[in-house]
Amino acid sequence: MITISFINMKGGVGKTTSVVEIAAILAKEHNKKVLVIDMDPQTNATLSLISFEEWEKIKDTSTIADVLGMNKSASSRDDEFDIKDAIIESVGGIPNLDLIPSHLELTFLDLDLVSVAARESILKNQIDNSDLDYDFILIDCPPNLTLAPQNALVISDYIIVPVVPEIFPAIGLPLLVNRVKKWKKSFRDCKVEFLGMVFTKVDGRYNIHAQQMVALRKEKVIPCFSTIIRQNVDVSKSVAYHKPATVVYPYCSGVQSYRNLVKEILRKIP
Ligand SMILES: Nc1ncnc2c1ncn2[C@@H]1O[C@H](COP(=O)(O)OP(=O)(O)O)[C@@H](O)[C@H]1O
Numbered sequence: 001m002i003t004i005s006f007i008n009m010k011g012g013v014g015k016t017t018s019v020v021e022i023a024a025i026l027a028k029e030h031n032k033k034v035l036v037i038d039m040d041p042q043t044n045a046t047l048s049l050i051s052f053e054e055w056e057k058i059k060d061t062s063t064i065a066d067v068l069g070m071n072k073s074a075s076s077r078d079d080e081f082d083i084k085d086a087i088i089e090s091v092g093g094i095p096n097l098d099l100i101p102s103h104l105e106l107t108f109l110d111l112d113l114v115s116v117a118a119r120e121s122i123l124k125n126q127i128d129n130s131d132l133d134y135d136f137i138l139i140d141c142p143p144n145l146t147l148a149p150q151n152a153l154v155i156s157d158y159i160i161v162p163v164v165p166e167i168f169p170a171i172g173l174p175l176l177v178n179r180v181k182k183w184k185k186s187f188r189d190c191k192v193e194f195l196g197m198v199f200t201k202v203d204g205r206y207n208i209h210a211q212q213m214v215a216l217r218k219e220k221v222i223p224c225f226s227t228i229i230r231q232n233v234d235v236s237k238s239v240a241y242h243k244p245a246t247v248v249y250p251y252c253s254g255v256q257s258y259r260n261l262v263k264e265i266l267r268k269i270p
């Protein structure tokens, strides 16, 4: 089981889109069993894979908020919420693709769990105590390093950092690298490594994009994937159908690029 978190402290850089398309391609075209965990209270990955109506039905009883122990008093449940109860199987029209959805309440996770011991390891304990059987777990993180993404990092083997090659999305990169380094010192059994940075939403008409890609490849703060993901409106349109573009527009240029990225990811992972 290989776990990859998608992190950048900047929003709007293609974290969610990358998680959804990479998960879909791994499941649909490489026959891998894949679990997407939506760790972002914005619930964008969730609603890219299931409908709003479907989410409404389960959102107050079985989401990542329940896995992390947020709703205990509300439901008078004790410690034994089973992570499997939060898994929705075969989402986005893909049989091998499962989802643990998110909840808007996750915004208050840090406040709610402030007095809980080992609160960074709740997800790890849940997974250790279950017999989940996936080839890949992909985690969509919010643009920060609060408690939810910390729970993701503890169980992650790798981090992928989507970056729009402009100035602002790159500003937080050294900070992110240093934070993760510091973090690993305090969590000795956390073995997470940066797998790479992927340039997203690249627009050939902007000189700044070409310049920033050259600069960031040279700086090597984080190693860069050679595949880049260009601007392609089709990858943003498929959310209307609550399915990945890989399913709705399988031949669009964005999906073709994500296919190349998946090949590169599989080559990079030992
Ligand atoms: N390659 C792309 N081409 C065009 N639009 C994209 C592309 N990747 C992402 N988008 C759009 O950009 C917006 C932000 O992407 P998203 O994946 O939600 O970023 P994040 O999760 O980092 O906030 C969304 O509207 C998404 O549909």
Ligand SMILES: [Mg+2]
Pocket: 015, 016, 017, 040, 042, 044, 045, 140
């Ligand atoms: Mg997102």
